Amino acid sequence: MATVPLISEQQATGKVKDIFDDIKRTFNLPFVPNLFRAMANHPAYLESSWSRFKVIMGPGTLDPRTKEFLALAVSTVNNCQYCIHAHTAGLRRMGVSDEELLEALAVVDLFMGINKFLDGLRVESDLT
Amino acid sequence: MATVPLISEQQATGKVKDIFDDIKRTFNLPFVPNLFRAMANHPAYLESSWSRFKVIMGPGTLDPRTKEFLALAVSTVNNCQYCIHAHTAGLRRMGVSDEELLEALAVVDLFMGINKFLDGLRVESDLT
Amino acid sequence: MATVPLISEQQATGKVKDIFDDIKRTFNLPFVPNLFRAMANHPAYLESSWSRFKVIMGPGTLDPRTKEFLALAVSTVNNCQYCIHAHTAGLRRMGVSDEELLEALAVVDLFMGINKFLDGLRVESDLT
């Protein structure tokens, strides 16, 4: 159980209520994810985090699929169960197959190992 | 300086020499990256690692650009200087712009923070 | 379940029993936390770890509340469930509110992201 209350949609008023509505609309979800219900204990933080979330994950030069894969990679290295499930679900909604997911995790596997092999032996870059 | 010798192309013989040639051909590089020169202290490990590297980074269902972005994300979370430079260079060769690179790092920034906000407050997933 | 036995208060004798009593007295707890029950498999390690614990967390120039927040931040980045619960409980006993806890986690969120944005783009410090 979370160590702070999760603000429910019923409890939300004013600015928080508006943000909750925008979140459901943006993600096309029937409920507000717990992430934002926890953030709502600090409305100004929720507001600026949500507006920045939309900037980062919204339309830009990088495609949404690559962004979702990046989010999965980061969440995997951090072993964040909540985010691994959320971004796997996001990738599945974009049509990502078992094969593609496996290949993505194989890349994570590969470079996790190489990163530490290099650092543990203090191998210097050829490029710098 | 590395804590083990980096095997030079001049020192390489037999199987190691063949792998070094394949590495230069595969990456279209005039030299063998230090990663593989360090691995060459243990030829069987070099051989199986290189053959697996080609399986993971070679043709499959996931496109090479997404794989390179995944490699950059992993290397960034691990703060591996060698790999960050290598994969940034790889992405640049694929034509990735400053804007795309910025957007990718913004996604890393975003989820590094969200991962820990969620875990630090023990917020449970809505999905499981 | 732990992969080593947790030494119970009934099993504890001699030096371990004395340390267990001191732990309960110091934390004003009716039981010995599992951390120390696990350490008690190696009495000399328990003894030196507990005596160092009291030095670090005991009276000094830094106030106990800041120390507890530091402990929560470290445990959050490591995603250690045991310690997150323990230090959140510790902060609650010191009267820390939901708002303060949220603000602390927002700071963790902020710098987790900034740390990796900077390292992933190899941005150098202005100060060094």
Next chain:
Amino acid sequence: MATVPLISEQQATGKVKDIFDDIKRTFNLPFVPNLFRAMANHPAYLESSWSRFKVIMGPGTLDPRTKEFLALAVSTVNNCQYCIHAHTAGLRRMGVSDEELLEALAVVDLFMGINKFLDGLRVESDLT
């Protein structure tokens, strides 16, 4: 050297120039830190990140000194050289002594170890 250009104050125009001015005013600095010069490659990200930065680090219920210590703890666990220097400098400006800094790092030392001792032996929390 950074892998993206660092936008200089001379290059900054419009919204980015206004944010750069606000950053210098807020931190009372004669220059714009490289962090924000890197972010300026993506103006909307800079804008939303800076406005959120001010919400998180600005006035609230948690005091600025605790926030700065939290930032140092996070940056230490991530081993982000840029941020360790920045937050140590921030703490020094607040009058933090060598003794307090040592005590803070001793707390980081203590719980880094305890976190992993507990997880490595799968010791469960007494509290949950």
Next chain:
Amino acid sequence: MATVPLISEQQATGKVKDIFDDIKRTFNLPFVPNLFRAMANHPAYLESSWSRFKVIMGPGTLDPRTKEFLALAVSTVNNCQYCIHAHTAGLRRMGVSDEELLEALAVVDLFMGINKFLDGLRVESDLT
């Protein structure tokens, strides 16, 4: 539950079936561990990973007990529940006692702390 199917021994055919048989024989196990059942969604990755696994963990100059302890240390720092259980079980099969396991985790505890104390204060090596 895993986010990809775990290929069962019944489903396995051809190359995957042969590898599954080799895995059971090598580990002297009556079942195929879930790790390899997940990898089997991508047969070429399973094949090259398994063949490299045998090179790294097979006979060499470093004894199997040290390798198993190294695997436990890595899995502990990463807090990978699956691997902590697997390598603790592996060490137990080699006759490792509670005392030895405690001492190993004490070493992990010690250097987790020292690593971050040093980096958080930017203490430079005497040796380089």
Next chain:
Amino acid sequence: MATVPLISEQQATGKVKDIFDDIKRTFNLPFVPNLFRAMANHPAYLESSWSRFKVIMGPGTLDPRTKEFLALAVSTVNNCQYCIHAHTAGLRRMGVSDEELLEALAVVDLFMGINKFLDGLRVESDLT
């Protein structure tokens, strides 16, 4: 440069001087490593840390070579340059060869990858 003063042997008096002498004697070194010179800003912390260091790294049931390899593995995952050099030097003094060092890092490489492959796909343990 370290962010706190490193106490020199000339500056050390009383208890700190005694500990510095014991450190040089224990490691058979002509100088006091910077780690302990930094800790000496907080004499009680230095004292309890050094006495615990000797308990953990001193004679026990686990051999010194395995402990040194564990220390290297932890320092590698944390990418602590100071400690990687110190423990590699320690292993070299024990006669560890390039081949053994390579094999140790290959094990780190292997399980760094497997840890994250498993966690990123939420693969559950067969053993629990």
